Amino acid sequence: MNLIHLLAELLKNPRAAIAAWIAMGPLYAYGFIFLIIFIETGVVFMPFLPGDSLLFAAGIFAHEASGPLDLLHLLILVWIAAIVGDQCNFMIGHFFGKRIIESGKIKAMTPERIEKSEAFLDKWGHLAIFLGRFFPFIRTFVPFLAGVGGMKWHSFVLYNILGGITWSSIFILLGYFFGGIPAVQEHFEVIVVGIIAISLIPAVFGVIRAKFAGKRSA
Numbered sequence: 532m533n534l535i536h537l538l539a540e541l542l543k544n545p546r547a548a549i550a551a552w553i554a555m556g557p558l559y560a561y562g563f564i565f566l567i568i569f570i571e572t573g574v575v576f577m578p579f580l581p582g583d584s585l586l587f588a589a590g591i592f593a594h595e596a597s598g599p600l601d602l603l604h605l606l607i608l609v610w611i612a613a614i615v616g617d618q619c620n621f622m623i624g625h626f627f628g629k630r631i632i633e634s635g636k637i638k639a640m641t642p643e644r645i646e647k648s649e650a651f652l653d654k655w656g657h658l659a660i661f662l663g664r665f666f667p668f669i670r671t672f673v674p675f676l677a678g679v680g681g682m683k684w685h686s687f688v689l690y691n692i693l694g695g696i697t698w699s700s701i702f703i704l705l706g707y708f709f710g711g712i713p714a715v716q717e718h719f720e721v722i723v724v725g726i727i728a729i730s731l732i733p734a735v736f737g738v739i740r741a742k743f744a745g746k747r748s749a
Contacts, residue, residue, distance in 0.1 A: 541567065545581055545588040553592065553599045560600060564589055565612045568699070571671060573616030575623060576637045578671035583702050587722075590706020591715075606703055613695030617660075617674045621687055624678025632679070640672070648672035652680065660690035664698035 541548040552560040564585065571580035586609060593602040623631075631637060632645070648669050652659045663673035677687055709715050715722060 541581065541585065545584045546591065549585075549588050549592055557599045560592075561604070561608055564605070565608050568609050568612035569616040569619075571616070572613055572674070572695075573619035573623075575620060575631070575640065575671060575675045578668045582670075583667070586699055586702035587706040587710075590703040590708075591710030592706075593703070594707045594710045602703075602707055606700060609699040609703060610696050613664075613699045614692055617691045617695060618688070620671065620674040621678040621682075621684075621691070624675035625681075626678075628675060628679030644668055644672060645676070648676050652676060657682070657686050657690050660687060661694035661697070664694040670698075 540551065549560060549564070552563045567580055567585055568582055570577050571582045589600060589605055589609075590602075593600040593605050632640065648663075651663060651666075651669055652673060655662055659673055660677060663669045674687070674691070
């Protein structure tokens, strides 16, 4: 399967993408879910992947009786993917971060997103590693910038583990417990859009507040 085609299908409809992976075999489904969560959290130039909606959709498939995905196996898989991904991102930031930022080659890493993520880190400190998991883009940039800023490895690991397990478990279990409801099945796409919109609310609010603060200071 072409990687670009895989990502396009995933962004278009996570549930259909997982169904296609399952048709190839459960091991493919587990493998692709692990890969997407790892890439979103571990590769700084891929922050647009739909981690929240993918986890929710995977939980729905785990809910199905004698379904192709086992809840416990799925949880352990995404815990490892989320934790190892963030750790990788932190190490990339630590060893190569300044050169990557100065190169300007990563288009997703705009000055505004860097500034927003740095402000998030400054405000919340180590807790930002945990809280940042719940915000698209920020969850990809925060571990990278923590590595750039020289955060201690042992401090990062603790909040990385707590954040990775909490974030991935919440969305998997939301899909698992609510995915069987007919209304959820019927309006899945709307619910996915809602999940993304709710995740983006704090970021949008932060941009608006920053603009008003800039106008007041001017």
